[in-house]
Amino acid sequence: MRSPLLIAGLVVLLAACDAEDKTATQEETPTPEPAVATPAPAPDAEPVAEEQPAGATPGYSATRNAYFGDLHIHTRNSFDAYIFNVRRTADDAYRFAKGETVQHPAGFEMTIAGGPLDFYTVTDHAEYLGILPAMNTEGHPLNALDRSKEMFSTEPQKIQAAFNEVGSSVRSGKKIEEIYDNTVMSSIWQENVKAADDHYEPGRFTTFAAYEYTAVTTRVENNDFGGGNLHRNVFFRGPAPDRAFSTLDSTNPEDLWDWMDAQRAEGIEAISIPHNPNVSDGQMFRLETFDGSPLDAAYAEQRMRNEPLVEITQVKGTSETHPALSPNDEWADFEIYDHLLGSYMVSKTEGSYVREAYRNGLKLQEEQGFDPFRFGLVAASDSHVVAGAYAENDYWSKVGIIDGTPQLRGSVPLPGTTGWDDQPDNSTAKNAAEWFSRWSASGLTGVWAEENTRESIFDAFRRKETFATTGPRMKVRFFAGLDYTDDLLESANMLTTAYEAGVPMGGDLIGDGRAPVFVAWAMRDTSGAALQRVQIVKVTSDSEQVFDVACHTGTPDPETHRCPDNGASVDLATCAPQGEGAAELKTLWQDPDFNADQRATYYVRVLENPTCRWSTWEAVKNGTEPNPALQKTIQERAYTSPIWYIPSAG
Numbered sequence: 001m002r003s004p005l006l007i008a009g010l011v012v013l014l015a016a017c018d019a020e021d022k023t024a025t026q027e028e029t030p031t032p033e034p035a036v037a038t039p040a041p042a043p044d045a046e047p048v049a050e051e052q053p054a055g056a057t058p059g060y061s062a063t064r065n066a067y068f069g070d071l072h073i074h075t076r077n078s079f080d081a082y083i084f085n086v087r088r089t090a091d092d093a094y095r096f097a098k099g100e101t102v103q104h105p106a107g108f109e110m111t112i113a114g115g116p117l118d119f120y121t122v123t124d125h126a127e128y129l130g131i132l133p134a135m136n137t138e139g140h141p142l143n144a145l146d147r148s149k150e151m152f153s154t155e156p157q158k159i160q161a162a163f164n165e166v167g168s169s170v171r172s173g174k175k176i177e178e179i180y181d182n183t184v185m186s187s188i189w190q191e192n193v194k195a196a197d198d199h200y201e202p203g204r205f206t207t208f209a210a211y212e213y214t215a216v217t218t219r220v221e222n223n224d225f226g227g228g229n230l231h232r233n234v235f236f237r238g239p240a241p242d243r244a245f246s247t248l249d250s251t252n253p254e255d256l257w258d259w260m261d262a263q264r265a266e267g268i269e270a271i272s273i274p275h276n277p278n279v280s281d282g283q284m285f286r287l288e289t290f291d292g293s294p295l296d297a298a299y300a301e302q303r304m305r306n307e308p309l310v311e312i313t314q315v316k317g318t319s320e321t322h323p324a325l326s327p328n329d330e331w332a333d334f335e336i337y338d339h340l341l342g343s344y345m346v347s348k349t350e351g352s353y354v355r356e357a358y359r360n361g362l363k364l365q366e367e368q369g370f371d372p373f374r375f376g377l378v379a380a381s382d383s384h385v386v387a388g389a390y391a392e393n394d395y396w397s398k399v400g401i402i403d404g405t406p407q408l409r410g411s412v413p414l415p416g417t418t419g420w421d422d423q424p425d426n427s428t429a430k431n432a433a434e435w436f437s438r439w440s441a442s443g444l445t446g447v448w449a450e451e452n453t454r455e456s457i458f459d460a461f462r463r464k465e466t467f468a469t470t471g472p473r474m475k476v477r478f479f480a481g482l483d484y485t486d487d488l489l490e491s492a493n494m495l496t497t498a499y500e501a502g503v504p505m506g507g508d509l510i511g512d513g514r515a516p517v518f519v520a521w522a523m524r525d526t527s528g529a530a531l532q533r534v535q536i537v538k539v540t541s542d543s544e545q546v547f548d549v550a551c552h553t554g555t556p557d558p559e560t561h562r563c564p565d566n567g568a569s570v571d572l573a574t575c576a577p578q579g580e581g582a583a584e585l586k587t588l589w590q591d592p593d594f595n596a597d598q599r600a601t602y603y604v605r606v607l608e609n610p611t612c613r614w615s616t617w618e619a620v621k622n623g624t625e626p627n628p629a630l631q632k633t634i635q636e637r638a639y640t641s642p643i644w645y646i647p648s649a650g
Helices: 004-015 090-097 131-135 146-151 156-172 182-199 253-265 297-306 354-368 427-434 454-463 494-500 614-622
Strands: 065-073 119-122 210-213 216-221 224-229 232-236 270-274 309-314 376-379 444-449 466-469 475-481 502-504 508-510 517-523 531-539 544-551 569-571 576-578 584-589 600-608 637-640 643-646
Touching: 065 090, 065 232, 065 309, 090 119, 090 182, 119 182, 131 146, 131 182, 146 156, 156 216, 182 210, 232 253, 253 270, 253 297, 270 297, 270 454, 309 466, 354 531, 354 600, 376 637, 444 454, 444 475, 475 494, 475 600, 475 637, 475 643, 494 502, 502 508, 517 531, 517 544, 517 600, 531 584, 544 584
Parallel strands: 065 119, 270 309, 309 376, 376 466, 508 643
Antiparallel strands: 065 444, 210 232, 216 224, 232 270, 376 444, 444 466, 466 637, 475 502, 475 517, 517 584, 531 544, 531 600, 569 576, 600 637, 600 643
């Protein structure tokens, strides 16, 4: 079975690819100034004096602050990073998140867009953690193995065969005994835990001990294989265990939950976050257990206890919904990526997207009394070069040297060609067209937490008071209550009242027959584009609706529930934004189709004005035409965790 990703990567690794020097096409370009003067966003917390609890860090707020971070980062110790020339460590990753500059495997420097983050987490693959660096270290016992000589040979076929055996082992769960070195893996795990502890600065910068559990399903077609992504990132609130549970222990995610339950019983609290359900081949939200048994209440309880969140957007696309699942949602076709891991095969759509899972969960609740899909929402980059690329105008993709230039990722024609009609018929061009050009500059997790500490942020994860963005640091609040009054938005104690008389994102609102009032409040990222609209997405067991609830221009049409067009656009010659937008959108809203007797899931989606996609930015910088196969502009967005409405009868 072949791996086109690996073939292309090894060719680049050994031949250094004859792509042009990246500095000519990826030098940093400042984002154009927005076309509208915008005041500073409203504060996160209320402008009233608060009594600080004993031991609180500076900035503590009982009504909670917005903090931004990345929950999915790989270093040299991940087997699929080291093979593509990644040599940076967890220390380098945390330094990057704090605002320092680190070097990409292709030789250029990476500095975080938008300034330092509030939290950051290294999540190296637990499977063969640190083994490839050991195999490539002269004097280490693993370096003497024939397998190591093949892995780091000068012959692509030998490297491919050796690396494919590692990948096959991760998928199957069958250990390669001669390189399954517990001493190495445990030592590197402890190094990563120590790096997280060393860089943790309560009140300023938060880290977590974490890792990736790399479960994959396999589909074989025409002598090719594709992986269905069942990966999870596992995070520890405080102390971490001595070792990480991996697919070499079990490929069944339900066994991971059993292990986490056992750790919890020993006082080690953890959650896992599934990622990339869009390429799970329909398996992430399947309506049966891993072994094919019917779902039941015990399954739902265990899954929600261990997996309260799901990653909705990252470099490999967005998993909110799909045009085939949401044909009446004009914004469903956003950064759709659908290829199985390491393959050109297309992932199954049903069972792979979050909005459909919400609908299926409600149906299970109504028919069988349990819902295993009550996820809050987060986002991340899944960078394998220690540094997330969140900005469209300063993008470096994900893997390492095989996607480290605009040419290799399909935004600029390959060297030696005359344009987009003259691209070669080879694996480099195909991988750029099928994979790298369709990846996204995404994303970041926002949390509403009292302070920037492990305990406070982890507790926000647990209660699902989280939101996801595709990169910009826009802030979004979402509340629902039965007793909110019309003057709530003007109240000096708005947030206190919103919490005390209702529930925030991630909460359950128990009905009493009255229609709830929702508060939707979005504040732009002052370094990003202005806001165009705020939407509330409603999901029931048999339907979904998208309501525009706040508009930059005018008010939503009562029949179509859509905002008037605000006329915002982009000058594609320069990527300068055209038109105006809002700095802040805030509204009270009631569902015009509310049914007091039906469960419903509501979440907010915020849309910025259009901006250039990263691929267009790179073409503009290079002085070439944008790739005609790609969207030229996008509308960056944010998604909140839902609020679940529950009728009074339960």
